[in-house]
Amino acid sequence: MRVAAIDCGTNSLRLLVAEASQDSPPQLGHQERSMAIVRLGQGVDTTGRFAEEALERTFLAVDDVAERLRKSRPDAVRFVATSATRDAANRDVFLDGVESRLGVRPIVVPGAEEARLSFLGAVSAVDAGTQERLLVVDLGGGSTECVLGDVSGVISALSVDMGAVRFTERFLHSDPPTEAEIAAAEEAAEALLDEVAAAVDLTSVERVIGVAGTITTVTAHALDLREYEPARINGATLPLPIVEAACAEIIALPKHRLAELAYIHPGRVDVIQAGAIIWRTLLRRIESATGGGVRSAVTSEHDILDGIALDLAADLATHQDQDLAADSAGDFA
16 A cells, blocks of 8 residues: 655645555555655744745645655545644635645644654654653644653653744844843743643653654754765764754854755754754753653654654554545545
8 A cells, every 4th residue: 555644844844655564553665755845834923824925835845746646646645734734824725725736635633643643653663672661752843742652652742832933933033043042942942841741751751752854953963964864864862962062053053054064954944043942952851850861862764754654554454445545545546
């Protein structure tokens, strides 16, 4: 069965087309991935609405996805929209526009479902024999999901309005950010992490797995890569002081210097500093909560996009028929 998963967040729109096994749980085989930085959430934190230019950028990317799907001909397609779409009062303009182009209507998932899918994707690449308590952190453009669990499933989770785009628009207005701006962002992150700590037992965390573009980019910087190399980034386990140092360097660099680093996508240059502030603040909180028990962080290239594909494959296997595939394949099967 060939499945296609689409994840549209605050900053990026990503596509995964994969061959899924009939196992329970399913496994993903051969994969094709693509990404476009669309900044759908531009200004949503302030206005509560999608901007016309953001919708135009996103629809152009959706047109490209449609062409890719026509070539790959998946059996089923699932399009998931997250933080920015949850917040936008004019979300139906976006949903209708996508459906008219793909024949598939996006599913706007609540934070709890976003957290579950992120965990599912991240844990799919973890040794099934581990008994560790894992904290998966999905640091996006508009929100961050903190999900505690083990290979058997989620124990607790919380999604908070803390992301690289949202915090850039709220706090970082200088190039590079001033100490006052950094402090304001850290204070806001700490307040939201108080909410996380009330819902998720951070003291029980044994391993931290970070996913999504901010964290993979910080890892690329920490590894001193010449270009973005997914194979080296995926599974990288770095001591917390190394991650913190990488965050500090990114935060301190002016944007023209960040733009010179080949492993930073051009669409992330203006928001990566806010993401680095959030990641550094969160890791400090985990280190403190565990009394120094967590000393490193793992980076995974497997995230909510994988979780969407795996969830779709599991639904297809459960139904044991073609109705769900026919209803969700749009014009591509």
